[in-house]
Amino acid sequence: MPPDSPRPENPFIRYVGSFHELVTTPFKDGVNALCWPRVLQGDYEEVSRQLQVREGITTLEEEQLLSLPVSPSGRLAIEQMLADQRLLREHDLDPVLDCVLGGLRDENPGPVPTDVFSFHADSATAEADTYLCTYFGPSSEGLRNDEARRRVDIPETRAALLSLFGGEDDEGFAEHLSDECFDLHYAMLPGAQPYRFGIGNLWRIATVHPGCPVPPCIHRAPETQPGQRRLLLIS
Numbered sequence: 315m316p317p318d319s320p321r322p323e324n325p326f327i328r329y330v331g332s333f334h335e336l337v338t339t340p341f342k343d344g345v346n347a348l349c350w351p352r353v354l355q356g357d358y359e360e361v362s363r364q365l366q367v368r369e370g371i372t373t374l375e376e377e378q379l380l381s382l383p384v385s386p387s388g389r390l391a392i393e394q395m396l397a398d399q400r401l402l403r404e405h406d407l408d409p410v411l412d413c414v415l416g417g418l419r420d421e422n423p424g425p426v427p428t429d430v431f432s433f434h435a436d437s438a439t440a441e442a443d444t445y446l447c448t449y450f451g452p453s454s455e456g457l458r459n460d461e462a463r464r465r466v467d468i469p470e471t472r473a474a475l476l477s478l479f480g481g482e483d484d485e486g487f488a489e490h491l492s493d494e495c496f497d498l499h500y501a502m503l504p505g506a507q508p509y510r511f512g513i514g515n516l517w518r519i520a521t522v523h524p525g526c527p528v529p530p531c532i533h534r535a536p537e538t539q540p541g542q543r544r545l546l547l548i549s
């Protein structure tokens with residue numbers, strides 16, 4: 315994994331210059347990730363340090379953030395996060411600010427791990443995109459579609475899943491793969507080079523949903539060490 319690059323380049327990513335452009339640009343011609351690059355002011359490390367959180371994911375409330383005893387730089391960071399949340403809410407989205415401490419992994423992954431540390435596509439029953447910004451800590455990671463293969467299409471993995479399912483490779487099995495989200499997880503092809511979403515950048519990425527004109531954007535949560543914290547916005 316290369317260090318955080320402010321602007322990973324590949325044919326599936328398009329950069330935009332404003333929030334308006336981010337929300338209005340359609341996904342097409344294979345472009346399934348839109349990025350509004352930003353360098354944000356404020357001390358996000360301080361905010362993350364001040365938060366009283368348990369292992370795992372804690373959703374942060376506005377009052378909780380505003381009550382933290384932080385320096386002016388910490389205050390700036392809090393105001394930025396809340397401003398982003400408001401901006402997305404004004405677009406009928408439902409963003410949350412999360413603090414992630416350590417990592418919560420799929421304890422018994424079986425042939426296909428289905429936790430957020432595994433490359434996956436998000437899915438929705440209606441048209442919906444995922445919005446993502448990492449403010450502090452290791453950022454989310456993306457994988458080009460041409461460097462990925464669905465795990466259920468790897469013969470050995472499919473055979474292992476089929477044997478656990480105990481039936482035929484038919485419609486019922488396809489339904490099972492979908493019910494368990496196995497069909498949303500991907501393996502890296504040899505030589506694949508995942509990219510980082512970077513810090514402060516606001517991303518809009520395509521999900522699997524009926525009528526989506528592009529393949530979904532494949533992504534994962536980064537590895538975190540025990541005790542390590544991340545601050546992010548997700549919608």
Ligand SMILES: [Fe+2]
Pocket residue numbers: 430434435436533
């Ligand atoms: Fe996701």
